[in-house]
Amino acid sequence: MKFNLAFAIESLPLILSALWTTVWVTVASCAGAALLGFLLEIARRSSRAMSYVMRFVIDFIRSTPLLVQLYFLYFVLPFYGVTLPSFVVGIMGLSIYYSGYLAEVFKAGIDGIPVGQFEAAQSLGLKRLDVVVFVIAPQMLRNIAAPMGNYFVSILKATPYLAIIAVPEMLGEAMEIASDTFRYAEPMLTVGVVFLVLAVAVAQLVRLLEMRLLKSAKR
Amino acid sequence: MSFVDILIGIFDGFGVTASVTLWGMAYAVPFALVFGILQHFTTGPVRFAVTSIIEFWRSSPVIVLLFVFYYTLPTIGITLSGITVAAMALGLNIGGYGSQAVRAALQSLDPGQVEAGKALGLRRIQILMLIELPQAFKAMTPTFINQFIQLIKGTALVSLITLTDMTFRAKEISQLQYDPVGTYTALLVAYFIVCYPATIFGRWVEKRVAISERTQGEI
Numbered sequence: 039m040k041f042n043l044a045f046a047i048e049s050l051p052l053i054l055s056a057l058w059t060t061v062w063v064t065v066a067s068c069a070g071a072a073l074l075g076f077l078l079e080i081a082r083r084s085s086r087a088m089s090y091v092m093r094f095v096i097d098f099i100r101s102t103p104l105l106v107q108l109y110f111l112y113f114v115l116p117f118y119g120v121t122l123p124s125f126v127v128g129i130m131g132l133s134i135y136y137s138g139y140l141a142e143v144f145k146a147g148i149d150g151i152p153v154g155q156f157e158a159a160q161s162l163g164l165k166r167l168d169v170v171v172f173v174i175a176p177q178m179l180r181n182i183a184a185p186m187g188n189y190f191v192s193i194l195k196a197t198p199y200l201a202i203i204a205v206p207e208m209l210g211e212a213m214e215i216a217s218d219t220f221r222y223a224e225p226m227l228t229v230g231v232v233f234l235v236l237a238v239a240v241a242q243l244v245r246l247l248e249m250r251l252l253k254s255a256k257r
Numbered sequence: 258m259s260f261v262d263i264l265i266g267i268f269d270g271f272g273v274t275a276s277v278t279l280w281g282m283a284y285a286v287p288f289a290l291v292f293g294i295l296q297h298f299t300t301g302p303v304r305f306a307v308t309s310i311i312e313f314w315r316s317s318p319v320i321v322l323l324f325v326f327y328y329t330l331p332t333i334g335i336t337l338s339g340i341t342v343a344a345m346a347l348g349l350n351i352g353g354y355g356s357q358a359v360r361a362a363l364q365s366l367d368p369g370q371v372e373a374g375k376a377l378g379l380r381r382i383q384i385l386m387l388i389e390l391p392q393a394f395k396a397m398t399p400t401f402i403n404q405f406i407q408l409i410k411g412t413a414l415v416s417l418i419t420l421t422d423m424t425f426r427a428k429e430i431s432q433l434q435y436d437p438v439g440t441y442t443a444l445l446v447a448y449f450i451v452c453y454p455a456t457i458f459g460r461w462v463e464k465r466v467a468i469s470e471r472t473q474g475e476i
Contacts, residue, residue: 103413222328
């Protein structure tokens with residue numbers, strides 16, 4: 039079959055109709071991954087025994103492929119009677135996979151805060167939770183903005199994995215066009231171009247935000 | 258089928274997983290070195306061209322890259338085996354990330370190193386080969402190991418283009434046995450067995466590099 043450029047352009051509006059799904063799945067997964075990653079890191083710091091357990095959990099998450107984790111959630115949960123919509127499974131999968139990486143980012147962020155800050159907060163009589171929320175988190179966010187932004191871009195680029203578990207995001211839409219028309223090359227190329235443009239644009243945006251943040255941190 | 262039987266069945270696909278990984282490295286390492294060095298040395302429009310090529314491989318989602326090349330190349334008359342396409346798409350994606358490690362490592366060297374080389378009358382290529390690269394190699398090794406792990410995990414995608422890797426074997430076993438819990442747990446364990454040693458090794462190397470970096474000033 040010859041490559042048909044007109045058909046590639048024709049498939050663009052249909053693929054773009056799924057852009058919104060890609061966007062909100064990305065945003066939800068970023069939030070889920072950041073929250074879960076932060077919890078993993080806080081748990082790792084809570085006690086000596088937990089530090090070993092959590093370290094293993096984080097290593098396990100990081101040493102297995104995203105695709106396999108998605109299959110696991112998608113096929114194993116229903117076996118135990120938990121049937122969730124596929125986009126929920128997808129967001130869970132992305133959140134879990136990237137929480138392993140974000141936990142390391144949070145670790146570096148917390149380690150970068152001088153010990154004096156913890157001690158000062160303690161001597162002021164702040165509770166443990168208050169120390170985390172009012173003293174550690176604001177300073178940490180500045181330290182971790184750059185690597186966290188990079189992982190958020192990675193999450194955007196990982197959303198097409200969800201097409202495999204039938205989430206109708208952009209690659210899923212392209213695969214549907216392909217199986218309807220038996221033409222695979224054109225919709226795949228179109229979705230590739232869309233993702234490339236989107237990823238480059240978002241990466242630039244993240245870089246801009248990063249520079250803003252660094253400037254405000256210098257004062 | 259017991260858990261061990263399933264695990265053995267999954268490892269039938271290890272050969273494909275390993276060969277896609279190794280062929281992928283054969284694309285990734287030269288790409289990373291050549292394009293990282295080119296990006297470091299070029300300026301103006303040439304640098305823009307080099308950066309564009311790197312960004313193409315780095316910013317496209319790897320699953321989309323794989324599908325685009327797998328489905329599009331035959332329509333323009335290029336037929337390659339599944340393993341070749343997979344190794345190329347996965348490898349050059351990883352190579353794109355690796356090139357940034359090479360460039361960053363070269364940029365982080367003390368400019369005095371190059372000046373010293375010039376003062377000794379070495380040619381630019383000799384300075385690169387004999388002075389810059391050996392030192393930069395240390396800084397980029399941890400990133401290369403991490404990217405190697407990413408590549409192993411990325412090979413799970415080849416199951417989608419019908420190569421019989423570990424993930425594909427697990428899907429086959431799951432269809433025959435109807436034991437999704439056992440099969441997908443075994444698959445997670447299988448990847449963990451393959452990737453975890455590399456994770457540990459990478460962490461050890463990272464620590465060594467950090468130590469040698471710290472002690473360098475004292476010598």
